[in-house]
Structure formats: structure tokens, C-alpha cells
Amino acid sequence: MASVESSGDGGKWLDAHYDPVAGLYTFSSCVDLADLSGDGESRLVVGDLGSGSSGMKLKVYRGTALMSESTLLDLPAGLVAFFMDLHEPRIPAVAVASGPCIYVYKNLRPYFKFTLPSLEVNTLEQQVREGQIDPLMLKEMLESIRKKADVPLSVRSLRFLSLDGDDVDDFVQLHKQQPIRRQTVITCIGTLKKSTADEDGVSCLVIGTESSNVYVLDPEAFIILSKMSLPAPPTMMDVTGQFDVEFRITVACRNGNIYILRRESDKPKYCIELSSHPVGLVRVGKNVVVGCTDESLQGFTQKGKKLWKAILPAPITTMASMDLPTRGFQAVLVGLANCEVQLYRDKNLLSTIKTPDVITSICFGRYGREDGTLIMTTKGGGLMVKILKRTAAFDDRDSAPGPPLAQSVRLNVPKKTKLYVDQTLRERENGLAMHRAFQMDLSRLRLAAAKAYIKALESSLTPMSSSLTEPLKMNAVVQGLGPSFKLTLNVQNTAACRPVMNLAISFLYDESLYRMRNPYMRIPLLVPGLIYPVETFVECTSDKGISDIIKVFVLHEGKSSPLLTAHINMPISEGLTLN
Numbered sequence: 001m002a003s004v005e006s007s008g009d010g011g012k013w014l015d016a017h018y019d020p021v022a023g024l025y026t027f028s029s030c031v032d033l034a035d036l037s038g039d040g041e042s043r044l045v046v047g048d049l050g051s052g053s054s055g056m057k058l059k060v061y062r063g064t065a066l067m068s069e070s071t072l073l074d075l076p077a078g079l080v081a082f083f084m085d086l087h088e089p090r091i092p093a094v095a096v097a098s099g100p101c102i103y104v105y106k107n108l109r110p111y112f113k114f115t116l117p118s119l120e121v122n123t124l125e126q127q128v129r130e131g132q133i134d135p136l137m138l139k140e141m142l143e144s145i146r147k148k149a150d151v152p153l154s155v156r157s158l159r160f161l162s163l164d165g166d167d168v169d170d171f172v173q174l175h176k177q178q179p180i181r182r183q184t185v186i187t188c189i190g191t192l193k194k195s196t197a198d199e200d201g202v203s204c205l206v207i208g209t210e211s212s213n214v215y216v217l218d219p220e221a222f223i224i225l226s227k228m229s230l231p232a233p234p235t236m237m238d239v240t241g242q243f244d245v246e247f248r249i250t251v252a253c254r255n256g257n258i259y260i261l262r263r264e265s266d267k268p269k270y271c272i273e274l275s276s277h278p279v280g281l282v283r284v285g286k287n288v289v290v291g292c293t294d295e296s297l298q299g300f301t302q303k304g305k306k307l308w309k310a311i312l313p314a315p316i317t318t319m320a321s322m323d324l325p326t327r328g329f330q331a332v333l334v335g336l337a338n339c340e341v342q343l344y345r346d347k348n349l350l351s352t353i354k355t356p357d358v359i360t361s362i363c364f365g366r367y368g369r370e371d372g373t374l375i376m377t378t379k380g381g382g383l384m385v386k387i388l389k390r391t392a393a394f395d396d397r398d399s400a401p402g403p404p405l406a407q408s409v410r411l412n413v414p415k416k417t418k419l420y421v422d423q424t425l426r427e428r429e430n431g432l433a434m435h436r437a438f439q440m441d442l443s444r445l446r447l448a449a450a451k452a453y454i455k456a457l458e459s460s461l462t463p464m465s466s467s468l469t470e471p472l473k474m475n476a477v478v479q480g481l482g483p484s485f486k487l488t489l490n491v492q493n494t495a496a497c498r499p500v501m502n503l504a505i506s507f508l509y510d511e512s513l514y515r516m517r518n519p520y521m522r523i524p525l526l527v528p529g530l531i532y533p534v535e536t537f538v539e540c541t542s543d544k545g546i547s548d549i550i551k552v553f554v555l556h557e558g559k560s561s562p563l564l565t566a567h568i569n570m571p572i573s574e575g576l577t578l579n
Helices: 123-130 135-148 155-161 166-175 418-429 431-458 574-578
Strands: 013-019 031-034 043-048 057-062 065-071 076-082 093-098 101-106 109-115 186-193 203-209 213-217 224-229 234-242 246-253 257-262 270-273 278-284 287-292 296-301 306-311 316-324 329-336 340-345 348-354 359-367 370-378 383-388 472-479 484-493 503-508 514-516 520-523 531-540 549-556 564-569
Touching: 031 076, 031 359, 031 370, 043 076, 043 359, 076 186, 076 203, 093 186, 101 186, 135 155, 186 234, 186 246, 203 234, 234 278, 246 278, 278 316, 278 329, 287 316, 316 359, 316 370, 329 359, 418 431, 472 549, 472 564, 484 549, 520 531
Parallel strands: none
Antiparallel strands: 013 383, 031 043, 043 057, 057 065, 076 093, 093 101, 101 109, 186 203, 203 213, 213 224, 234 246, 246 257, 257 270, 278 287, 287 296, 296 306, 316 329, 329 340, 340 348, 359 370, 370 383, 472 484, 484 531, 503 520, 503 549, 514 531, 549 564
């Protein structure tokens, strides 16, 4: 295949082939890559939907040319290549799911046809058919059964209920002698390794059905090895593990939820509830990446825990995994309705490919002899082939703004010590006693705080007055180095509109240390809201380098108990010390 360097994607891809009129109408579930000849060259196998009612074909491409095509009897719901035996040479078979059947091709020739088992028929419906009943009465009885019965009606009865007029009698005459059968159809298909994880190991077929069941088929005898039930019909699935050892089947269902099935249970082990319906499901390592109809890409663990969410610029049309084992690289390819294919690793956008048309299917893997080949089909039926350049390098911070990479680095949390474990056991065993002791200590603390508050109010030790008639506030400022200090008292009347009169300030101090010019001063009328500075001078008379407390009392004339009390911690006089 000739290739030229591609543009619009950072120069990471080579354009190998583009045929806008290839006439391929398919989805990602109906595309696979496999070495069908055993010569080391992988072929492209496509289940073509044709016009939707005719022209359904199984097509095989080699390089850029159509190698072979076979007619399909019904619309393909899925296509997988798998190894069904240990015979040499190791050539895989192709399984195509159409309607209720799986058609297996070996060497590109029809090999086997498997049909899903019939479902249980409603007993009342069977009895109604066997009786000779007027068509109108038959219609009423079937309508009653449809509303009340647990087992759904057959397709034939549902078709009968939709008819009117003369068509009813003709339909009864045509089908009254034929037995009633209820048949489901296949909605998705996958493969599960039987006992070994080898690349060419024997694989079982895993199929999801419209009857909300998942079947695991034996690859040689095509018998049902396991049957699992779901709350809703599956639409997409991803399978990992080995059937004989341990496996996980991640299934997206029509009710908008994702269920995870495991080997030991016939019902879902975990459930992931989404805010909108899933349109794509890809497993990357141990995590599951889901594309939703709200134009978002979300990551979950295999137990259903949400890890991240990325908002996309357009609705998702298809998704596929990009796995390069030789480089240890795994990512997700997302086709968008704005003619772009974006490559994501976790929530980081690594690369964007511009396409000439909306992409309907994506497949990445070994094609021909190139390991990193990207194959896409477009809405108009075109076929595109791109090859990843060997020098291409993807950077997590290529084009996606977001948090720094260091944010995702796990912290080195130390292990739990024996002391921590012993303390945890002690708290678990003596939790009641410890809680009671804590409550007792808390009550004592509250009592001590209440007593101290009452004492401060009774002795007027607070800087704010508790009196409703003389609401005052005061703070003190000491200025100077010594031996002379300037003492400023800022007094404020905090009442709303009532002035305060007949107040005085008195000082109590050690007369052997300090001398004060005005130990007693009268305060003028205090207007509400204004701050009145009251100044006086204090002189330190000691040369021993010590200091003491000066107590300040705000008094009301005629009353012995002070309204306010302040204790001023005087600084050490530096003037006498220097002398």
C-alpha cells in the first residue's frame, strides 16, 4: 500500500488508502482483522449491511483490493474471528451473527450454522390458538394476555394484534395450522479464551440476545456451556479472561446501565448506572471506558467505581480500542459526528484526526504486515486506511488542558504500624467508655468557662461594661521607653442614642515603682459612638529593671463598684537601665 504523510493529526499517521466509493456500510461490531490464510498477512473482514433489506455480504479485503465476498441471509449484528480448534495450520474461523443464528465460515466457506434455542411460549396463548375462537374474541383474549402475562407473546400474535379489517381473517386462515414458536435474536457477539490466554488459543463464542440473556458456546460442539441473565437486552459487550479459569463480561444494556458478569454467578456481579445511554464500550487494561449520548467519555474500574469524565466536542458515532503491545501503549479511538477521530488515554486527548466524512466504524490492529494500522469506514460508504508512524510519540499533555500529571501520582502512604492497629482495637473495644469520658471532660470544660465568665462579669474585669444604663468600652495604650511613659485610655459610649455622664477614672499601682501625675481624673460627658482619649503620664522610679501591673477603674460617682476594669502590663523601663 502506498502511503503519504497525513495532515491534521500532528504528523503521527500515514495515509495508506482512501476509497470514497468503496460501498462499505457497516459498524465497528461487524469489522475484524485476522490472518485467514496462515501466511502472516492479516485480512480485513467486514459484515456489510448493504441497503438494510438486501445486499448483505461478508467481504474480505487484502491490502486495498476486495479479495472475496459471500452473501448473507440477514443483517449482521456482529462479526468475530476466532480459533475453534488446535489443527494446523492455525487459521481462524469467522462467526457472523444474523438474526437468531450464527454462521461460521472456515477458509471463507460456510462451515456450521448455530441457531439459538426457542423461548418458552405462553401457555394461555397456545391454548387460545388451539381452540376454535372467533377472530374478534381471539384478539381480545390475546390483548388481555399481553397486558397481564409474565411471558411475552410471540411475534406472530403481536403481528395479529396490529392488523385490522379483512387482514385479520386472512392471517388466521394462513397461520392457524402452524405451531407457535417464540424466537429471540442476537444483539452482540464476542469471544472468550477457553483455557489459555495465547493469541492463537481456542476461543468460545459469547453472544447477547434480545431476550436479555448471555450465552457462552463451546467452540467445537457449539453447545451452550453457560447461560447468564440480565435485567435488560444487551447492546454492546467486552470480554476478558478464560472460561476455565476466570472471566469478566462487561455488558452495556438498553436500560442505560452497564453490568459486569463473572464466572461464578449467572447474574450480574456489579452494576454501573449512567446518567445517559451508552453508545460505546471499550476496555483499557483493568478499566472500562464508556461513551455516552450526552457527549461525554467516562472511565470506570472493573467494580463500577467512576474514575474520570471528559466532555467531547460532538456526539459519538463509534468507539474502538487502540492496543500496541510492542510499545506497551493502550488508548481509545472515538469517532465523532463533526468528522473527527480523537485518541484518548484516560481523560487526556492525545491526537485528533480530521476525516472527510463522518466515521461509522473503526478497527485498529495488524493489517497486512503492519502492526499499527487504523481502518475506518465512513457514512457515505468510503474506506480509509492509515498507518501509525514508527516515530510517532504521544504526549498526555499534547492538546488537552487539565491538571498536572503529578496529580495522578499515588502518594507513598506509610503502612499501618502496630501502635496504630492496637489503638484501633482499643477504640473498637472501649468505644462506649471513651465516649462517656469525653462527654464528661467536655461538660467540665463548659462549666469552668461559665464560672470564669460569671466571675469576670461580677468583678467588672472585662474591657466592656455589662451595665445596660452605662454601656462602655475601653482599651489602653502605653507609649515610651522609660522612665517616663505616656498612658492613653480610649473610652467609648456604645449606646445607641443615650449619653453617659458623671464618670471618673482611678488608677491603682505600686507607689514604690511608679509615680503618676493624675491618679484620679473626671471624664466629661460621653456622646454615643465617639472615642474619647484620656491621657496621663507615668514615671518609673525604680532602677532595678522590674515592672508591674497598673490597674485602671472606670467609676460612676456615688457607686463603689467599678463599671470597667483594665490591667495594664507595664514594660520594663529602659531609660534607667541604660544610665
